[in-house]
Amino acid sequence: MNDAGRSAVFGELSEFRQDFYASLRRRADALFELSDAVLCTDGPVTSLVGLSLAAEHHRGHGALYDAVNNGVVEVDRLRRAVIGLPLPRDRDGRIVLTVDVSAWLRPDAGTAADRSFCHVYGRGRNAAQMIPGWAYSFVAALETGRSSWTAVLDVVRIGPLEDATTVTAVQVRDVIDRLREHGRWCDGDPRVLIVFDAGYDVTRLAWLLRDLPVDLVGRLRSDRVLYLPAPVPVPGQVGRPARHGGVLDLDEPAGHPDPAVATISETTRYGTAFADAWDRAHPRPARRSGWAEHVGQLPIIEGTAIRLRVDRLPGERHPKPVWLWASATGLTASEVDRIWQAYLRRFDVEHTFRLFKQTLGWTRPRLRDPQTADRWTWLIIAAHTQLRLARDLTTDLRRPWERPPAKPGRLTPARVRRGFRNIRPRLTQPAGAPKPTRPGPGRPPGSRNKHVRTHPPVGKTQHQNATTNHNKQQKV
Template sequence: MLAGDHTGWGRPHAKTLKDRSFVHQPNLVEGNKPIVLGHDYSTLGWVPEMSGSWAIPLCHERISSFETAAQRAAFQLRQVCRDLSVRPIATYDSEYGSAAFMNLTEDIPADLLLRLRPNRCLYKAPEPYSGSGRPRKHGDKFQLANADSWGDSSATFSLEDETVGQVQIQQWSDLHFKKASQRHFQVIRVTHPHCSGLWLAWVGEQMPTLEQIWRLYLRRFAIDHWNRFAKQRLHWTLPQLLTPQQALRWSDLMPLLSWQLWLARQLVIDTPLPWQKPQTNLTFGRVAQGFAALLVRIGSPACSPKPRGKSLGWKSGRKRDPYPRFPIIKNALLVPKRSTKTSLIPNPKYSPFHSLGFAQFSILWVTFPALF
């Protein structure tokens, strides 16, 4: 099972950092927009367990300013699926539940479990062809916010969960987006007393049962735990690096550190702090907390640092050139402009001689009387 998401690395004061754009970041000040200047990174991780917070990143790459998060996520999923011998299940948040992501992943051998925003408008399958005119691509509208447009569900299931209580699950079949009419999928609605409704879309071959599919999507939140762990414990966003290449090389260390912690989870002894409870299944943080004792036992392959003496410093008289400043990249929706081409049909109310003065008009009238 795979889980994908993207997160921002805020660099609001780095004027010399190239390719900065507006990325999402929660803002503590009420009323302000949750954005910041910086770089956006897309992560695709492997969720090895059906419980717990472990998610091992397979791809962790920067999203450039000339591509979207959906394009980078589709590229990562295509790369990972080439090396897999089984068909994976990839889960994504509501930002990827769109027609654009559906079209980008059409040729990827993977099943998708996507979350849908509650204001989406889908379309049912069209009626059979009547024999005249162009065949219809879309049927009736299926608005997630309008219960009158849903119709009867194709399957219903209810269960009693120990954590959330009574859970009601409904399924509708053969729906599609307007701009991705070739990809039909199943829509699942999950409700319980503390949630107004969770909308999911299954795109793939053999769909799991309704009892299993909503629990599969809950495993997607493991990638959010890893993003928080990388920022808070691995100090991923702490360095103030100068170039995007340096930031990318530093970011490549985060998956390597995560894999080391995952492989060492059975070798590390739990060393809880005085206010922490002992754990049987160690998390990312608890393995990192006891990793120092493991390093003492196995040692380090690195050589001892050698003294190099004092640096010569900046040469006297050498000019200090300021580092170039780069503009902020703002991606906006491009609205097509109106055509400025002149018409080839002459306007009878306008003559090219209207712009001439009396003297120029008199000279032309005497010299070229045939024109008039």
């Protein structure tokens, strides 16, 4: 990068820091310095109070806790600042987003409110657990090629009484509206591609977002059953016309009809990839869960079922096929390949979650208030956004035992953070100098805390009680 390009990037990063500081409505100086301490401290963040010892944090540990507990972050303004930055696009100029949930586990926080049971994978087979914590839904823009970088655009905490599918639909709709507002997507641009992993009801999401310029792709369980389009009624046929056609049982490959599209691609990591697509495949929704309150006849949501098979997978001798469902129909061979390749890029967000938790210390603080956890989460997102903007400005401070990057300018977020302290003096510093003060007297010696915290229940207790009472009334 030449000097003009570096100056432009420095200006863009400084402008974002100004916008970030403007979004801090209370305890702004302490919160801003706390974010800089996350970026500049040596090694991973292991505790919240340890950040007060960083050279970039000019205040004491009391001011740090006061900022985290009593500060105010104008989230809407910070959202606009993040989404107003340049976004990565694929080779066709298309924005590819992914939505995934990461859990902040708080099993020992008995007085923390709004906890729900979060699904956590174990190391062994069938070792998954449900642990109390806060579930956060992230929306991030994906880059092309193998990368550990993503552009986190939004985060929402899913409450215990909220429907995850409804919350995700509202979150995606807000992100698309902000993309339009800032000119990141205009009429005539390629439709935004949104990728989901298993666990999302992608067909219901496609129905809830049917009025948006988006194409949804989600992974299906291998035991699902889909249906092909109903045959055209024969003249003179008696009876109600059929709504569903042939059966596509994903777990019974012998009974699969011929696919509409079949492609073969060569990959460096997985060997030969075979993709088969069935057009206008749709599930048969049942009037339960999210469809329980649907008015009228249940809709038929058609899409494209894609079966992906590869020669090899890391750690598996005989890899099983992966089933995907896309909300678009009438796909060509190149579009089918683009969809399953975009799904493989979805796993880049796992690197971002690992960076948040293991390096930036997202889940390290033992916070009790969920609103305080939301505030700290947005500070981590602001810090990660600054790393993304500074990825071409820092030099590689490689340890002797580490491998050099494969290509120039391909530093990982952790290595960019290692050199962020060196470029920080050239960036704008909107935070003011601390004012000298004395600590308060604290609690008088011998007195006890008479404010006893309540122990709220975990999970959908209120919703389950209401449903149980409703069922009892119906039986009576």
